[in-house]
Amino acid sequence: MTPRKTTRLRQLIARPELAFLMEAHSGLSARIVEEAGFEGVWGSGLTISAAFGVRDNNELSWSQVVDHVAFMVEATSVPLLLDGDTGYGNFNNMRRLVRKLEQVGVAGVTIEDKLFPKTNSFLRSERQPLADMEEFCGKIKAGKDSQSDPDFVLVARVEALIAGWGLTEAIKRAEAYHAAGADAILIHSKESSPAEIFAFLDAWDNRAPVVLVPTKYWRTPTEEFRARRVGVVIWANHVLRASITAMQATAARLHQDAALLNVEPHVAPLHEVFRLQGDEELQAAEERYLPAARGGALSAVVLAAGAWSGGLEGLPRAIPVRPIKGQMVALRPPAESAIRRIVSLPGAYCVPRDDGRVLVGATVEDVGFDERSTVEGVNAMTSAVRRVLPAAAAASIDAVRVGLRPASPDGLPFIGPLPGLPAVILAAGHYRNGILLLPLTADLVARLLLDDDVDPALSVTDPGRLV
Numbered sequence: 001m002t003p004r005k006t007t008r009l010r011q012l013i014a015r016p017e018l019a020f021l022m023e024a025h026s027g028l029s030a031r032i033v034e035e036a037g038f039e040g041v042w043g044s045g046l047t048i049s050a051a052f053g054v055r056d057n058n059e060l061s062w063s064q065v066v067d068h069v070a071f072m073v074e075a076t077s078v079p080l081l082l083d084g085d086t087g088y089g090n091f092n093n094m095r096r097l098v099r100k101l102e103q104v105g106v107a108g109v110t111i112e113d114k115l116f117p118k119t120n121s122f123l124r125s126e127r128q129p130l131a132d133m134e135e136f137c138g139k140i141k142a143g144k145d146s147q148s149d150p151d152f153v154l155v156a157r158v159e160a161l162i163a164g165w166g167l168t169e170a171i172k173r174a175e176a177y178h179a180a181g182a183d184a185i186l187i188h189s190k191e192s193s194p195a196e197i198f199a200f201l202d203a204w205d206n207r208a209p210v211v212l213v214p215t216k217y218w219r220t221p222t223e224e225f226r227a228r229r230v231g232v233v234i235w236a237n238h239v240l241r242a243s244i245t246a247m248q249a250t251a252a253r254l255h256q257d258a259a260l261l262n263v264e265p266h267v268a269p270l271h272e273v274f275r276l277q278g279d280e281e282l283q284a285a286e287e288r289y290l291p292a293a294r295g296g297a298l299s300a301v302v303l304a305a306g307a308w309s310g311g312l313e314g315l316p317r318a319i320p321v322r323p324i325k326g327q328m329v330a331l332r333p334p335a336e337s338a339i340r341r342i343v344s345l346p347g348a349y350c351v352p353r354d355d356g357r358v359l360v361g362a363t364v365e366d367v368g369f370d371e372r373s374t375v376e377g378v379n380a381m382t383s384a385v386r387r388v389l390p391a392a393a394a395a396s397i398d399a400v401r402v403g404l405r406p407a408s409p410d411g412l413p414f415i416g417p418l419p420g421l422p423a424v425i426l427a428a429g430h431y432r433n434g435i436l437l438l439p440l441t442a443d444l445v446a447r448l449l450l451d452d453d454v455d456p457a458l459s460v461t462d463p464g465r466l467v
Protein backbone atom coordinates (compact mmCIF):
# COMPACT_ATOMS: atom_id res chain seq x y z
CA MET A 1 0.00 0.00 0.00
CA THR A 2 1.31 3.51 -0.82
CA PRO A 3 2.08 5.43 2.36
CA ARG A 4 -0.28 8.29 3.25
CA LYS A 5 0.58 11.73 1.88
CA THR A 6 1.22 12.94 5.41
CA THR A 7 3.71 10.12 5.96
CA ARG A 8 5.43 10.88 2.68
CA LEU A 9 5.76 14.60 3.52
CA ARG A 10 7.14 13.73 6.96
CA GLN A 11 9.70 11.41 5.32
CA LEU A 12 10.67 14.08 2.77
CA ILE A 13 11.34 16.58 5.50
CA ALA A 14 13.21 14.20 7.79
CA ARG A 15 15.35 12.24 5.34
CA PRO A 16 19.04 13.11 5.01
CA GLU A 17 18.77 13.76 1.27
CA LEU A 18 17.61 17.27 0.28
CA ALA A 19 13.97 17.42 -0.88
CA PHE A 20 12.33 19.98 -3.15
CA LEU A 21 8.81 21.34 -3.08
CA MET A 22 7.54 23.23 -6.12
CA GLU A 23 4.96 25.98 -5.91
CA ALA A 24 1.53 25.56 -7.42
CA HIS A 25 -1.57 27.70 -7.17
CA SER A 26 -4.34 25.65 -8.82
CA GLY A 27 -5.33 22.09 -9.57
CA LEU A 28 -3.82 22.43 -13.02
CA SER A 29 -0.47 23.84 -11.91
CA ALA A 30 -0.27 21.25 -9.10
CA ARG A 31 -0.69 18.47 -11.64
CA ILE A 32 1.99 20.00 -13.86
CA VAL A 33 4.34 20.17 -10.88
CA GLU A 34 3.79 16.51 -10.09
CA GLU A 35 4.27 15.50 -13.74
CA ALA A 36 7.59 17.39 -13.76
CA GLY A 37 8.75 14.92 -11.12
CA PHE A 38 8.47 16.89 -7.88
CA GLU A 39 7.83 14.82 -4.79
CA GLY A 40 5.66 17.48 -3.17
CA VAL A 41 3.76 20.71 -3.81
CA TRP A 42 4.08 24.04 -2.02
CA GLY A 43 0.64 25.66 -1.78
CA SER A 44 1.94 29.23 -1.81
CA GLY A 45 -0.10 31.97 -0.15
CA LEU A 46 1.45 34.54 -2.47
CA THR A 47 0.71 32.74 -5.72
CA ILE A 48 -2.73 31.42 -4.77
CA SER A 49 -3.70 35.02 -3.87
CA ALA A 50 -2.15 36.31 -7.10
CA ALA A 51 -4.00 33.71 -9.17
CA PHE A 52 -7.23 35.10 -7.69
CA GLY A 53 -6.05 38.63 -8.50
CA VAL A 54 -5.87 39.65 -4.83
CA ARG A 55 -3.02 40.58 -2.51
CA ASP A 56 -0.98 38.36 -0.21
CA ASN A 57 -2.51 40.13 2.81
CA ASN A 58 -5.13 37.57 3.83
CA GLU A 59 -7.56 39.07 1.37
CA LEU A 60 -8.67 35.51 0.66
CA SER A 61 -10.53 34.09 3.62
CA TRP A 62 -9.10 30.96 5.23
CA SER A 63 -12.07 28.90 4.08
CA GLN A 64 -11.59 30.08 0.50
CA VAL A 65 -7.99 28.88 0.75
CA VAL A 66 -9.08 25.50 2.13
CA ASP A 67 -11.70 25.08 -0.61
CA HIS A 68 -9.15 25.99 -3.23
CA VAL A 69 -6.34 23.72 -2.04
CA ALA A 70 -8.85 20.86 -1.92
CA PHE A 71 -8.82 21.00 -5.74
CA MET A 72 -5.02 21.00 -5.76
CA VAL A 73 -4.93 17.95 -3.49
CA GLU A 74 -7.47 16.17 -5.66
CA ALA A 75 -5.42 16.86 -8.79
CA THR A 76 -2.23 15.29 -7.43
CA SER A 77 -0.93 12.16 -5.80
CA VAL A 78 2.07 13.80 -4.11
CA PRO A 79 1.77 15.57 -0.72
CA LEU A 80 0.93 19.25 -0.46
CA LEU A 81 2.41 21.55 2.19
CA LEU A 82 0.16 24.58 2.57
CA ASP A 83 1.43 28.04 3.33
CA GLY A 84 -1.00 28.73 6.20
CA ASP A 85 0.23 32.33 6.73
CA THR A 86 -0.26 33.11 10.44
CA GLY A 87 -2.88 30.42 10.92
CA TYR A 88 -5.56 33.04 10.16
CA GLY A 89 -6.05 34.14 13.78
CA ASN A 90 -5.18 32.83 17.20
CA PHE A 91 -4.73 29.28 18.55
CA ASN A 92 -8.41 28.58 18.10
CA ASN A 93 -8.43 29.47 14.40
CA MET A 94 -5.33 27.32 14.07
CA ARG A 95 -7.11 24.32 15.56
CA ARG A 96 -9.96 24.61 13.08
CA LEU A 97 -7.52 25.15 10.22
CA VAL A 98 -5.61 21.94 10.96
CA ARG A 99 -8.80 19.90 11.24
CA LYS A 100 -10.16 21.27 7.95
CA LEU A 101 -6.84 20.79 6.14
CA GLU A 102 -6.73 17.16 7.22
CA GLN A 103 -10.29 16.71 5.96
CA VAL A 104 -9.35 17.85 2.44
CA GLY A 105 -6.14 15.80 2.38
CA VAL A 106 -3.50 18.48 2.85
CA ALA A 107 -0.35 16.80 4.24
CA GLY A 108 1.05 19.67 6.28
CA VAL A 109 0.94 23.38 7.01
CA THR A 110 3.45 26.14 7.57
CA ILE A 111 2.62 29.00 9.90
CA GLU A 112 4.68 32.16 10.29
CA ASP A 113 5.23 34.20 13.46
CA LYS A 114 3.68 37.44 12.23
CA LEU A 115 0.36 39.18 12.93
CA PHE A 116 -2.92 38.68 11.08
CA PRO A 117 -3.48 40.11 8.50
CA LYS A 118 0.08 39.47 7.31
CA THR A 119 2.05 41.25 4.59
CA ASN A 120 4.26 39.35 2.16
CA SER A 121 7.78 39.08 3.56
CA PHE A 122 9.32 40.88 0.59
CA LEU A 123 7.17 43.97 0.97
CA ARG A 124 7.56 46.93 3.37
CA SER A 125 9.84 45.76 6.15
CA GLU A 126 8.13 48.25 8.52
CA ARG A 127 4.94 46.21 8.10
CA GLN A 128 6.38 42.93 9.42
CA PRO A 129 5.55 42.99 13.15
CA LEU A 130 6.41 39.70 14.81
CA ALA A 131 3.96 37.71 16.90
CA ASP A 132 4.63 37.30 20.60
CA MET A 133 6.83 34.22 20.86
CA GLU A 134 4.86 32.59 23.69
CA GLU A 135 1.57 33.20 21.93
CA PHE A 136 2.96 31.61 18.74
CA CYS A 137 4.19 28.60 20.72
CA GLY A 138 0.63 28.16 22.00
CA LYS A 139 -0.60 28.24 18.40
CA ILE A 140 1.89 25.53 17.44
CA LYS A 141 0.80 23.35 20.37
CA ALA A 142 -2.87 23.88 19.53
CA GLY A 143 -2.20 22.87 15.92
CA LYS A 144 -0.30 19.74 16.90
CA ASP A 145 -2.96 18.78 19.44
CA SER A 146 -5.67 19.10 16.76
CA GLN A 147 -4.25 16.80 14.13
CA SER A 148 -5.80 13.36 14.03
CA ASP A 149 -3.18 11.89 11.67
CA PRO A 150 0.07 11.59 13.65
CA ASP A 151 2.09 12.23 10.49
CA PHE A 152 0.44 15.57 9.58
CA VAL A 153 3.36 18.03 9.39
CA LEU A 154 3.52 21.41 11.07
CA VAL A 155 6.34 23.71 9.96
CA ALA A 156 7.03 26.82 12.04
CA ARG A 157 8.31 29.74 10.02
CA VAL A 158 10.65 32.17 11.72
CA GLU A 159 10.37 35.73 10.38
CA ALA A 160 12.94 37.31 12.72
CA LEU A 161 15.44 37.92 9.88
CA ILE A 162 12.70 39.37 7.65
CA ALA A 163 11.64 41.75 10.39
CA GLY A 164 15.26 42.76 11.09
CA TRP A 165 15.57 41.23 14.55
CA GLY A 166 18.79 39.36 13.80
CA LEU A 167 20.27 35.94 14.28
CA THR A 168 20.01 35.64 18.05
CA GLU A 169 16.27 36.28 18.01
CA ALA A 170 15.87 33.88 15.06
CA ILE A 171 17.64 31.07 16.90
CA LYS A 172 15.74 31.78 20.12
CA ARG A 173 12.42 31.56 18.32
CA ALA A 174 13.39 28.49 16.29
CA GLU A 175 14.33 26.74 19.53
CA ALA A 176 11.05 27.71 21.21
CA TYR A 177 8.95 26.59 18.24
CA HIS A 178 10.83 23.31 18.02
CA ALA A 179 10.21 22.73 21.72
CA ALA A 180 6.51 23.56 21.23
CA GLY A 181 6.23 20.67 18.77
CA ALA A 182 7.00 22.04 15.31
CA ASP A 183 8.21 19.29 13.00
CA ALA A 184 10.55 21.60 11.06
CA ILE A 185 11.72 25.21 11.03
CA LEU A 186 11.38 27.43 7.96
CA ILE A 187 13.90 30.24 8.21
CA HIS A 188 13.17 33.04 5.76
CA SER A 189 15.34 35.83 4.39
CA LYS A 190 14.89 38.67 1.93
CA GLU A 191 18.61 39.16 1.34
CA SER A 192 20.15 38.40 -2.05
CA SER A 193 23.15 36.88 -0.26
CA PRO A 194 22.68 33.64 1.66
CA ALA A 195 25.03 34.86 4.43
CA GLU A 196 22.40 35.30 7.17
CA ILE A 197 20.77 31.98 6.27
CA PHE A 198 24.14 30.22 6.42
CA ALA A 199 24.85 31.86 9.78
CA PHE A 200 21.51 30.56 11.03
CA LEU A 201 22.22 27.06 9.70
CA ASP A 202 25.64 27.01 11.38
CA ALA A 203 24.20 28.10 14.72
CA TRP A 204 21.14 25.87 14.44
CA ASP A 205 23.27 22.82 13.70
CA ASN A 206 20.30 20.73 12.55
CA ARG A 207 18.46 20.53 15.86
CA ALA A 208 15.36 20.00 13.70
CA PRO A 209 14.93 19.82 9.92
CA VAL A 210 15.23 23.19 8.16
CA VAL A 211 13.18 24.45 5.22
CA LEU A 212 14.50 27.23 2.97
CA VAL A 213 12.83 29.49 0.39
CA PRO A 214 15.71 30.88 -1.70
CA THR A 215 13.56 33.25 -3.79
CA LYS A 216 15.85 36.23 -3.13
CA TYR A 217 19.18 34.41 -2.76
CA TRP A 218 18.49 32.52 -5.97
CA ARG A 219 22.09 32.59 -7.18
CA THR A 220 23.17 30.26 -4.37
CA PRO A 221 24.19 26.86 -5.78
CA THR A 222 21.98 24.06 -4.48
CA GLU A 223 25.16 22.23 -3.44
CA GLU A 224 25.60 24.84 -0.70
CA PHE A 225 22.26 23.79 0.79
CA ARG A 226 23.17 20.11 0.54
CA ALA A 227 26.51 20.73 2.18
CA ARG A 228 24.68 22.32 5.14
CA ARG A 229 22.22 19.42 5.39
CA VAL A 230 19.13 21.53 4.65
CA GLY A 231 15.99 19.36 4.69
CA VAL A 232 13.75 21.04 2.11
CA VAL A 233 14.13 23.75 -0.51
CA ILE A 234 10.94 25.40 -1.74
CA TRP A 235 10.85 26.95 -5.21
CA ALA A 236 8.11 29.26 -4.04
CA ASN A 237 6.59 31.11 -6.99
CA HIS A 238 8.23 30.19 -10.28
CA VAL A 239 5.37 28.33 -11.91
CA LEU A 240 3.11 31.34 -11.41
CA ARG A 241 5.78 33.75 -12.63
CA ALA A 242 6.43 31.63 -15.73
CA SER A 243 2.73 31.64 -16.51
CA ILE A 244 2.53 35.42 -16.07
CA THR A 245 5.27 35.87 -18.68
CA ALA A 246 3.54 33.49 -21.10
CA MET A 247 0.09 35.00 -20.56
CA GLN A 248 1.35 38.56 -21.04
CA ALA A 249 3.16 37.67 -24.26
CA THR A 250 0.16 35.78 -25.66
CA ALA A 251 -2.39 38.44 -24.78
CA ALA A 252 -0.18 41.23 -26.20
CA ARG A 253 0.45 39.32 -29.41
CA LEU A 254 -3.24 38.62 -29.92
CA HIS A 255 -4.20 42.17 -29.15
CA GLN A 256 -1.68 43.41 -31.70
CA ASP A 257 -2.39 40.85 -34.44
CA ALA A 258 -6.14 40.31 -34.00
CA ALA A 259 -5.40 36.88 -35.47
CA LEU A 260 -4.32 33.51 -34.11
CA LEU A 261 -1.65 32.65 -36.69
CA ASN A 262 1.34 33.73 -34.58
CA VAL A 263 -0.11 32.42 -31.35
CA GLU A 264 -1.38 28.93 -32.07
CA PRO A 265 2.06 27.32 -32.66
CA HIS A 266 3.34 28.64 -29.31
CA VAL A 267 0.56 27.60 -26.94
CA ALA A 268 -0.22 24.17 -25.53
CA PRO A 269 -2.50 22.29 -27.91
CA LEU A 270 -6.09 21.84 -26.79
CA HIS A 271 -5.63 18.10 -26.40
CA GLU A 272 -2.93 18.83 -23.80
CA VAL A 273 -5.53 20.79 -21.83
CA PHE A 274 -7.92 17.83 -22.02
CA ARG A 275 -5.15 15.44 -21.01
CA LEU A 276 -4.22 17.50 -17.96
CA GLN A 277 -7.89 17.59 -16.98
CA GLY A 278 -7.95 13.79 -17.05
CA ASP A 279 -10.42 13.44 -19.89
CA GLU A 280 -9.01 10.02 -20.74
CA GLU A 281 -10.32 8.64 -17.45
CA LEU A 282 -13.77 10.07 -18.13
CA GLN A 283 -13.82 8.57 -21.59
CA ALA A 284 -12.99 5.14 -20.16
CA ALA A 285 -15.71 5.59 -17.51
CA GLU A 286 -18.22 6.58 -20.18
CA GLU A 287 -17.50 3.35 -21.97
CA ARG A 288 -18.09 1.46 -18.72
CA TYR A 289 -21.21 3.23 -17.49
CA LEU A 290 -23.06 4.80 -20.43
CA PRO A 291 -25.06 2.82 -22.95
CA ALA A 292 -23.10 2.50 -26.19
CA ALA A 293 -23.81 5.41 -28.51
CA ARG A 294 -25.68 4.42 -31.64
CA GLY A 295 -23.19 3.67 -34.38
CA GLY A 296 -20.51 2.98 -31.79
CA ALA A 297 -17.99 5.50 -30.57
CA LEU A 298 -16.89 6.26 -34.10
CA SER A 299 -16.57 9.98 -34.72
CA ALA A 300 -14.47 10.08 -37.86
CA VAL A 301 -13.08 7.85 -40.59
CA VAL A 302 -9.63 8.34 -42.07
CA LEU A 303 -9.37 7.05 -45.62
CA ALA A 304 -5.76 6.10 -46.26
CA ALA A 305 -6.10 3.33 -48.82
CA GLY A 306 -3.19 4.40 -51.01
CA ALA A 307 -3.62 3.66 -54.69
CA TRP A 308 -6.88 1.87 -53.89
CA SER A 309 -8.49 5.06 -52.50
CA GLY A 310 -10.00 5.73 -55.92
CA GLY A 311 -12.00 2.50 -55.77
CA LEU A 312 -13.80 3.12 -52.46
CA GLU A 313 -17.52 2.75 -52.89
CA GLY A 314 -20.38 4.62 -51.25
CA LEU A 315 -18.83 8.09 -51.52
CA PRO A 316 -20.69 10.96 -53.20
CA ARG A 317 -17.95 11.05 -55.84
CA ALA A 318 -14.94 8.89 -56.60
CA ILE A 319 -11.61 10.02 -55.23
CA PRO A 320 -9.34 10.87 -58.19
CA VAL A 321 -6.37 8.74 -57.17
CA ARG A 322 -4.89 6.22 -59.60
CA PRO A 323 -2.07 3.67 -59.34
CA ILE A 324 1.36 4.26 -60.83
CA LYS A 325 3.31 1.04 -60.84
CA GLY A 326 6.92 0.89 -59.68
CA GLN A 327 9.20 -2.12 -60.07
CA MET A 328 12.30 -2.46 -57.97
CA VAL A 329 15.05 -5.09 -57.83
CA ALA A 330 17.16 -6.16 -54.88
CA LEU A 331 20.65 -7.10 -56.12
CA ARG A 332 23.42 -8.83 -54.26
CA PRO A 333 26.60 -7.56 -55.93
CA PRO A 334 29.98 -9.28 -55.45
CA ALA A 335 31.62 -8.01 -52.25
CA GLU A 336 34.35 -6.03 -54.09
CA SER A 337 31.82 -3.94 -56.00
CA ALA A 338 29.60 -3.08 -53.04
CA ILE A 339 28.33 0.51 -52.88
CA ARG A 340 28.09 2.39 -49.62
CA ARG A 341 26.01 5.43 -50.44
CA ILE A 342 22.65 6.18 -51.95
CA VAL A 343 23.29 6.90 -55.64
CA SER A 344 20.96 8.78 -57.94
CA LEU A 345 21.19 7.58 -61.56
CA PRO A 346 19.43 8.73 -64.71
CA GLY A 347 16.06 6.99 -64.41
CA ALA A 348 16.87 5.04 -61.22
CA TYR A 349 18.42 5.13 -57.76
CA CYS A 350 20.49 2.67 -55.72
CA VAL A 351 20.12 2.24 -51.99
CA PRO A 352 22.73 0.05 -50.24
CA ARG A 353 21.36 -2.01 -47.33
CA ASP A 354 23.22 -3.20 -44.24
CA ASP A 355 22.94 -6.82 -45.38
CA GLY A 356 25.07 -6.09 -48.49
CA ARG A 357 22.15 -5.93 -50.90
CA VAL A 358 21.48 -2.95 -53.15
CA LEU A 359 17.91 -1.89 -53.91
CA VAL A 360 17.51 -0.41 -57.37
CA GLY A 361 14.30 1.40 -58.12
CA ALA A 362 12.00 2.16 -59.62
CA THR A 363 10.02 2.13 -62.83
CA VAL A 364 7.16 4.55 -63.39
CA GLU A 365 4.36 2.79 -65.27
CA ASP A 366 0.83 4.08 -65.79
CA VAL A 367 -0.70 0.63 -66.34
CA GLY A 368 -3.47 0.38 -63.71
CA PHE A 369 -3.56 -2.29 -61.03
CA ASP A 370 -0.96 -4.52 -62.64
CA GLU A 371 1.25 -5.95 -59.91
CA ARG A 372 3.34 -8.29 -62.02
CA SER A 373 7.10 -7.95 -62.31
CA THR A 374 8.13 -7.89 -65.92
CA VAL A 375 11.24 -8.56 -67.97
CA GLU A 376 11.11 -5.01 -69.25
CA GLY A 377 10.91 -3.57 -65.72
CA VAL A 378 13.77 -5.67 -64.36
CA ASN A 379 15.82 -4.90 -67.45
CA ALA A 380 15.28 -1.15 -67.05
CA MET A 381 16.52 -1.23 -63.47
CA THR A 382 19.48 -3.56 -64.00
CA SER A 383 20.57 -1.66 -67.15
CA ALA A 384 20.47 1.65 -65.32
CA VAL A 385 22.78 0.35 -62.62
CA ARG A 386 25.11 -1.44 -65.03
CA ARG A 387 25.71 1.78 -66.96
CA VAL A 388 27.46 3.28 -63.92
CA LEU A 389 28.58 0.09 -62.17
CA PRO A 390 29.50 -2.51 -64.82
CA ALA A 391 30.43 -5.02 -62.08
CA ALA A 392 26.72 -5.18 -61.19
CA ALA A 393 26.34 -7.58 -64.13
CA ALA A 394 27.69 -10.30 -61.83
CA ALA A 395 25.19 -9.51 -59.07
CA SER A 396 22.51 -12.01 -58.22
CA ILE A 397 18.87 -10.90 -58.26
CA ASP A 398 17.62 -11.39 -54.73
CA ALA A 399 14.09 -10.14 -55.13
CA VAL A 400 11.83 -8.16 -57.41
CA ARG A 401 9.19 -5.98 -55.84
CA VAL A 402 6.22 -4.18 -57.28
CA GLY A 403 4.43 -1.29 -55.63
CA LEU A 404 1.53 0.87 -56.69
CA ARG A 405 1.94 4.56 -55.93
CA PRO A 406 -1.20 6.62 -55.35
CA ALA A 407 -1.11 9.51 -57.83
CA SER A 408 -3.38 12.55 -57.75
CA PRO A 409 -4.22 14.57 -60.87
CA ASP A 410 -2.22 17.64 -59.79
CA GLY A 411 0.67 15.79 -58.09
CA LEU A 412 -0.19 17.01 -54.58
CA PRO A 413 -1.53 14.78 -51.82
CA PHE A 414 -5.07 14.92 -50.50
CA ILE A 415 -5.12 15.55 -46.74
CA GLY A 416 -8.33 16.85 -45.21
CA PRO A 417 -12.07 16.28 -45.02
CA LEU A 418 -13.95 15.12 -48.10
CA PRO A 419 -16.18 17.85 -49.53
CA GLY A 420 -19.61 17.56 -47.90
CA LEU A 421 -18.42 14.83 -45.49
CA PRO A 422 -16.55 16.57 -42.66
CA ALA A 423 -16.16 13.34 -40.66
CA VAL A 424 -14.40 11.55 -43.51
CA ILE A 425 -10.75 12.57 -43.63
CA LEU A 426 -8.79 11.67 -46.72
CA ALA A 427 -5.03 10.99 -46.51
CA ALA A 428 -4.02 9.72 -49.92
CA GLY A 429 -2.47 10.68 -53.25
CA HIS A 430 1.08 11.11 -51.90
CA TYR A 431 2.55 9.48 -55.02
CA ARG A 432 6.26 8.64 -54.49
CA ASN A 433 6.49 10.65 -51.27
CA GLY A 434 4.20 8.72 -48.96
CA ILE A 435 7.07 7.35 -46.89
CA LEU A 436 8.56 10.84 -46.47
CA LEU A 437 5.28 12.62 -45.74
CA LEU A 438 3.90 9.97 -43.40
CA PRO A 439 4.86 11.61 -40.05
CA LEU A 440 3.67 15.04 -41.20
CA THR A 441 0.44 13.60 -42.56
CA ALA A 442 -0.24 11.73 -39.33
CA ASP A 443 0.37 14.91 -37.32
CA LEU A 444 -1.89 17.03 -39.54
CA VAL A 445 -4.70 14.46 -39.38
CA ALA A 446 -4.35 13.93 -35.61
CA ARG A 447 -4.50 17.67 -34.94
CA LEU A 448 -7.48 18.02 -37.24
CA LEU A 449 -9.35 15.21 -35.50
CA LEU A 450 -8.35 15.82 -31.88
CA ASP A 451 -8.16 19.61 -31.79
CA ASP A 452 -10.17 20.77 -34.81
CA ASP A 453 -6.85 22.39 -35.70
CA VAL A 454 -6.80 23.21 -39.40
CA ASP A 455 -3.10 23.71 -40.17
CA PRO A 456 -2.44 26.25 -42.97
CA ALA A 457 -0.71 23.42 -44.93
CA LEU A 458 -4.12 21.80 -45.30
CA SER A 459 -5.27 24.58 -47.63
CA VAL A 460 -2.83 23.18 -50.22
CA THR A 461 -3.85 19.57 -49.68
CA ASP A 462 -7.61 20.19 -49.35
CA PRO A 463 -9.52 17.44 -51.19
CA GLY A 464 -12.13 20.09 -52.01
CA ARG A 465 -9.76 21.59 -54.62
CA LEU A 466 -10.76 19.05 -57.23
CA VAL A 467 -14.51 19.40 -56.89
Ligand code: SPV
Pocket residue numbers: 044045046047083120121122213215236237
Ligand atom coordinates in the same frame (compact mmCIF):
# COMPACT_ATOMS: atom_id res chain seq x y z
C1 SPV B 1 4.62 32.16 -0.28
O1 SPV B 1 4.98 31.51 -1.25
O2 SPV B 1 3.51 32.66 -0.19
C2 SPV B 1 5.55 32.38 0.81
C3 SPV B 1 6.95 32.55 0.51
O3 SPV B 1 5.10 32.52 1.90
S1 SPV B 1 7.23 34.23 0.36
O4 SPV B 1 6.44 34.78 -0.68
O5 SPV B 1 8.64 34.32 0.12
O6 SPV B 1 6.91 34.86 1.64
Ligand code: MG
Pocket residue numbers: 044045046083085
Ligand atom coordinates in the same frame (compact mmCIF):
# COMPACT_ATOMS: atom_id res chain seq x y z
MG1 MG C 1 3.22 33.14 1.96
